[in-house]
Each structure stands twice: as C-alpha cells, then as structure tokens.
Amino acid sequence: MIAIDVAIFGGGVAGLWLHDTLIRKRVTSILLEAEALGAGQTICSQGIIHGGLKYTLMGMLTGSAAQIRDMPDLWRKSLQGQTEPDLSRTVVRAESCHLWRTDSFSSRMGMIGAKIGLRITPQNLNETDRPDILANCPGQVSLLPEQVISPNSFLQDLLSQHTDSILKIDADRGCDFELNSDGQVTAIHLGGQTTTGRELSLAPKQVVFAAGAGNAKLREAINLKTPVMQRRPLHMVMVREKSADGSLPELNGHCVDGAKTRVTITSDTDTQGRMVWQMGGQISEDGVALQEAELVERAASELQAVLPGLRLENLEAATYRVDRAEGMTANGLRPETVQILCDGNVITAWPAKLALAPVLAEQIAKQIPNEPRDVEYNSLHDWPRPTVALPPWETATNWLPLQQNSGQSTMAHRKSA
Numbered sequence: 001m002i003a004i005d006v007a008i009f010g011g012g013v014a015g016l017w018l019h020d021t022l023i024r025k026r027v028t029s030i031l032l033e034a035e036a037l038g039a040g041q042t043i044c045s046q047g048i049i050h051g052g053l054k055y056t057l058m059g060m061l062t063g064s065a066a067q068i069r070d071m072p073d074l075w076r077k078s079l080q081g082q083t084e085p086d087l088s089r090t091v092v093r094a095e096s097c098h099l100w101r102t103d104s105f106s107s108r109m110g111m112i113g114a115k116i117g118l119r120i121t122p123q124n125l126n127e128t129d130r131p132d133i134l135a136n137c138p139g140q141v142s143l144l145p146e147q148v149i150s151p152n153s154f155l156q157d158l159l160s161q162h163t164d165s166i167l168k169i170d171a172d173r174g175c176d177f178e179l180n181s182d183g184q185v186t187a188i189h190l191g192g193q194t195t196t197g198r199e200l201s202l203a204p205k206q207v208v209f210a211a212g213a214g215n216a217k218l219r220e221a222i223n224l225k226t227p228v229m230q231r232r233p234l235h236m237v238m239v240r241e242k243s244a245d246g247s248l249p250e251l252n253g254h255c256v257d258g259a260k261t262r263v264t265i266t267s268d269t270d271t272q273g274r275m276v277w278q279m280g281g282q283i284s285e286d287g288v289a290l291q292e293a294e295l296v297e298r299a300a301s302e303l304q305a306v307l308p309g310l311r312l313e314n315l316e317a318a319t320y321r322v323d324r325a326e327g328m329t330a331n332g333l334r335p336e337t338v339q340i341l342c343d344g345n346v347i348t349a350w351p352a353k354l355a356l357a358p359v360l361a362e363q364i365a366k367q368i369p370n371e372p373r374d375v376e377y378n379s380l381h382d383w384p385r386p387t388v389a390l391p392p393w394e395t396a397t398n399w400l401p402l403q404q405n406s407g408q409s410t411m412a413h414r415k416s417a
C-alpha cells in the first residue's frame with residue numbers, strides 16, 4: 001500500500017493542470033487515466049483560450065463568469081514559459097482569433113455586445129489588413145487577442161513533465177475502492193493490467209474525480225448515486241484539403257450572428273500536411289439532430305454563407321459527436337464557471353471550459369492540506385503509462401466531398417433563412 005496525498009482520476013485538461021499544480025506544491029499526487037490523456041473533451045476541443053467573448057455576446061458578464069477574463073493573460077505567460085506551469089512546448093496555433101459577421105442587423109448588435117466587459121476587446125481591422133479568406137465578408141472584421149492552442153501538444157507537454165506520476169488504469173476491470181463507514185475512500189486497488197499482471201494499492205488522503213463524463217460512473221462506484229452531471233451533445237464538422245495543395249487557408253475565429261457564434265473555425269495541420277478546420281458554434285449544436293451526410297451538406301452551405309468566395313471543390317468533410325460533460329445546472333444550460341463538489345474526502349470537478357482549468361486547479365489545491373515533502377515515485381516505474389489521445393481528424397474514416405452549391409447567392413441564402 002502506497003500512502004499518497006491525492007489520487008486524481010482523469011487526465012484531460014482539468015486533471016493534468018491540477019496534478020501539475022499539486023506537484024509544484026510538493027503534494028504527493030498520482031494521476032490515473034483510464035483511456036488516453038484527453039480522450040474525452042480536451043482532445044476534441046478547439047483550443048481557444050477564451051477571455052469572455054461568449055459570455056458577453058448578450059452584453060452581460062456576471063461576477064462568477066468574470067474569472068474567464070483573466071485567462072488569456074495567465075495562459076499566455078505559461079505558453080511563453082514565463083510562469084508555471086511551463087507550457088513552452090505547447091503549440092500555439094494562432095496568437096489571435098478573427099471576428100466577422102454576416103450582414104444582418106442582429107449580427108451587428110452581437111459585435112457591439114461582444115465589446116462589453118472584456119479585458120481584451122476586438123480590434124477593428126482595416127480592409128487591407130484582412131486575411132484573403134475574409135476579404136469578401138460584408139461589414140467589419142476584427143481581431144480578438146485570444147490564443148488558440150493545439151490540445152494534443154498541451155497534453156503531450158504536461159505528460160512529458162510528469163511521466164513518473166501518471167498511470168494507465170483499467171477502470172472497468174481493475175479499479176476497486178475501499179470505503180470506511182463514513183463513506184470516505186481509504187484505499188484504491190488497481191489491477192487488470194493483463195500484460196504485467198501487476199497490482200497496486202494506493203491509500204490517498206484525498207481523491208479527485210476530474211474524469212469529465214467519466215465522473216458519473218466513478219461517483220456511482222463509491223455509492224454517490226444522486227445525479228449531479230449533465231451532458232450537452234455536440235456534432236462537430238471537420239473540413240480538410242483532399243491533398244496538401246493550399247486549397248484551405250489557415251483561419252481561426254468566430255462568425256458572430258446576433259447573440260450567437262454562428263460558426264467557430266479553428267485550424268491545424270494533419271500528419272500528412274493537410275490543413276484541417278474544426279467547425280463549432282451554433283452549427284455543432286444544430287447538427288446534433290442531423291445525420292453525418294446531412295450535417296456535411298449543412299456545413300457546405302454555412303461555409304458559403306459565412307465565407308463568401310471559399311471554393312469547396314478540393315475539400316472534404318467528416319463529423320464527430322462529443323458530449324460536453326459538466327456539473328448539472330438548474331436550467332440545463334452551460335455553467336458559467338468551474339464546478340466543484342465535495343463529498344467526504346472526494347472532490348468531483350468539471351472546468352466548464354479548457355481555458356478555466358487554472359481556476360479549477362487553484363480552487364481545489366486550496367482545499368488540500370499542504371504538507372510539502374519530497375515525492376518518491378520510483379516504486380511505480382514498471383506500471384503502464386497512458387498515451388495521448390489522437391485528434392479527431394486523425395481517427396475519422398468517413399470523409400465526404402463538400403458540394404459547392406452553385407447559383408446560390410450567399411446573402412440571398414441568409415435573407416431567406
């Protein structure tokens with residue numbers, strides 16, 4: 001039995017940032033990952049370090065949501081290696097996002113609302129400073145200094161700094177909890193590692209469930225049966241070049257329509273050098289009700305509407321479904337900020353956003369008694385380690401051609417919609 005301070009379940013952005021924070025405070029923490037690091041939402045996320053735009057589209061920034069305003073600056077310093085965690089090996093895909101709109105009146109209002117309450121505000125671009133892909137957009141194009149990171153490289157970065165204390169577990173067949181009469185977790189027994197046959201028992205003072213959607217099952221395993229989690233499904237589209245021929249330019253940003261982000265596009269390059277876009281925002285919420293082919297068709301018409309002039313012939317698209325997993329809110333809507341529940345010596349946590357992981361880690365770390373000591377992980381050296389999850393475009397197999405909807409005027413489409 002190995003006595004430790006904290007056992008963290010889940011190696012997405014929430015678990016990894018917390019683990020790093022605790023280790024830096026010389027708290028003995030072990031992170032247990034059931035699949036691959038980030039395998040839930042983090043690897044599927046668009047990697048935007050939000051500063052509050054989404055909260056302010058309605059012209060409101062509530063007290064609890066205000067924490068997000070500090071995130072771009074905090075992450076920027078870490079990404080530059082100026083502060084801890086040192087994320088200087090995390091790839092920054094873009095230093096800022098573009099904001100643009102369709103020419104409807106309501107979208108103009110959205111742009112105005114977007115400026116309220118932000119530490120970083122959109123800066124209007126001159127026509128000559130617009131990227132070519134946004135040259136034909138009606139109305140103002142702005143630049144918002146929110147960075148976009150590669151989630152895959154972020155996960156790699158933190159794994160490489162903590163390989164000695166991040167373990168792969170078999171959550172279904174090899175993870176048993178021992179509880180005392182008060183319902184406190186006194187031990188975690190790990191096994192089921194078919195390759196090694198090895199078993200391991202941990203006696204943690206504190207347990208943290210930071211397993212995204214996996215939190216529900218973990219709570220059930222320790223008899224916390226009241227439902228406290230909600231899932232909000234998304235159906236995302238990915239668009240890529242058929243070959244690495246420059247048909248798809250790099251673009252990161254939001255087309256803002258009224259109080260909603262009609263579409264959020266982020267860019268990365270796949271292992272074959274092809275540009276890939278992820279399309280989120282309203283289309284990914286509306287897309288939940290659509291089949292794959294229907295959503296790809298919708299994506300083609302949305303792209304023609306929000307990016308007039310984009311040629312689709314050399315492009316193809318695939319989709320993926322993913323649930324946002326969060327603490328339950330009264331109305332089932334998106335939570336405004338991080339959510340932390342305490343039950344005895346078990347904390348259950350959801351960050352609500354990738355960008356808010358530092359807030360979550362700081363709030364949890366404050367609740368954990370800090371008795372610094374030198375950490376010895378040597379006895380774990382032969383235990384299996386998790387890999388990092390692959391980005392969704394590396395695992396998608398069904399790529400469909402994007403059909404140019406010729407003869408359809410972009411703005412005519414908007415007006416009739």
Ligand SMILES: Cc1cc2nc3c(=O)[nH]c(=O)nc-3n(C[C@H](O)[C@H](O)[C@H](O)COP(=O)(O)OP(=O)(O)OC[C@H]3O[C@@H](n4cnc5c(N)ncnc54)[C@H](O)[C@@H]3O)c2cc1C
Pocket residue numbers: 009010011012013014015032033034035036037038039040041042043044045046047048049050171210211212213214215217218234236280322323324349350351352353354355356
């Ligand atoms: C499509 C999409 C786009 C997004 N874009 C953005 C964005 O641009 N910016 C932003 O700020 N936020 C964004 N978000 C939100 C953000 O991705 C999530 O809030 C965040 O990644 C949640 O992190 P997490 O660590 O709580 O969960 P997850 O990333 O889901 O990680 C959970 C981890 O726990 C592991 N696990 C599950 N069960 C167990 C178990 N029993 N034992 C051990 N491990 C287990 C999983 O394998 C996984 O590694 C986006 C979300 C989605 C879905």
